[in-house]
Amino acid sequence: MIPAKFDYVRPSSVEEAVTALQSAGEDAKILAGGQSLLPVLRLRMAAPSTIIDLGGIPELKRIGEDDQYVMVGAMATHHEVMRNDLVNSHVELIARATETVADPQVRHRGTLGGALAHADPAGDLGAAALAMDAEFVILGAGGTRLVTAADFFQDYFTTAIGEGEILTMIRFPKRSGWKSHYEKFNRVAQAWSMVAVAVALKVDGGTITEARVGLTNMGNVPIRATGVEAALVGKAAGPDVAKAAAEHALEGTSAPSDADAAADYREHLAKVLTGRAVLAAAG
Structure with missing residues (x-):
């Protein structure tokens, strides 16, 4: 089936993405890896007025660290996460759970942030993020806020990401040497x-x-x-x-x-x- 018509926006920064989301209103949808959204669009189970594609924002794909945390951009793909040295060294559980997600094609396109924001209770990454005490960095018109994993998952397919907000990063406290x-x-x-x-x-x-x-x-x-x-x-x-x-x-x-x-x-x-x-x- 062919999706319903929609406007397409591809911002180059998170600030542009938030502005576009605010302008598009409540019918807008965020496109990350597309592994959950695109099938829904094809079946016309959703008919957003605007699709905002985050694929053109380099900072959302970065994986880095500081003294306390491994910081994974929301647009880092599953393949990048499971192969990353920082993730494997300090939050190995995330890498092990990511290895079980779907198949190689999906892991090369799907993103950590997209999967967590989708919040399917059968998804493999939510339990691992919760166990690792993950923190979610969320950006909106009012600025940035930090939400713990315990508060992020609220109900079936429902998270703490509010209207007009974007998940930009997931922070994991380092658990070096853990099995x-x-x-x-x-x-x-x-x-x-x-x-x-x-x-x-x-x-x-x-x-x-x-x-x-x-x-x-x-x-x-x-x-x-x-x-x-x-x-x-x-x-x-x-x-x-x-x-x-x-x-x-x-x-x-x-x-x-x-x-x-x-x-x-x-x-x-x-x-x-x-x-x-x-x-x-x-x-």
């Missing part, structure tokens, strides 16, 4: 996660001193498995500890039932995958 793993269960290769678990561990002398765990597709938003984290800290990494911690995986969740799986099956998967992810991350 991580993303355990994903899907029906077929390249499919959305039926359930997935993101785990990052700091292990000292065989003892888990810090833990971060996020759950994919166990509610309307990514979920931080704080019960699992608490059950891991201070324990020696091993099968019994992983299994006991996994029993806390369902705390605070609300697994959906859909054509892929019933809620009780997802709950079973969440426990099994949490145990596997903890063991894999601990090595």
Whole structure:
């Protein structure tokens, strides 16, 4: 199907993009990698008056660092993120989760910021970003504001990005030396996660001193498995500890039932995958 007619704008700076978004009004849509928006346009499930393409803004594609953070521009592609040395050295979990996104074609076009702003609860990057305590830099007419991952994901396909605002960067606190793993269960290769678990561990002398765990597709938003984290800290990494911690995986969740799986099956998967992810991350 052919999309409905729309105006097309390709700004060269974030300031121009915000101005264009303000001028276009509430019917405008932001185009990042297009992997979520373009199929919707083709099916005419959306008919925006204006498309604002962020692909011409170089600063949105940069990946850098300071003493505390790795900073990833919202338009950095999945392929660039998973291959970047800074990401792999300091926030490895993001690279491991990104490796599971769709297929190579999608990873070369899709963007980290676009995927997170889309906020599909079955998407693979939200749980990893939540587990890594990501911070989202959002720009609007009123200036720049910083939103934590805990506040960014608000509901099904809904984030803290307001009308007339653009996600420009995601900041990740450095977790150098941490071990991580993303355990994903899907029906077929390249499919959305039926359930997935993101785990990052700091292990000292065989003892888990810090833990971060996020759950994919166990509610309307990514979920931080704080019960699992608490059950891991201070324990020696091993099968019994992983299994006991996994029993806390369902705390605070609300697994959906859909054509892929019933809620009780997802709950079973969440426990099994949490145990596997903890063991894999601990090595």
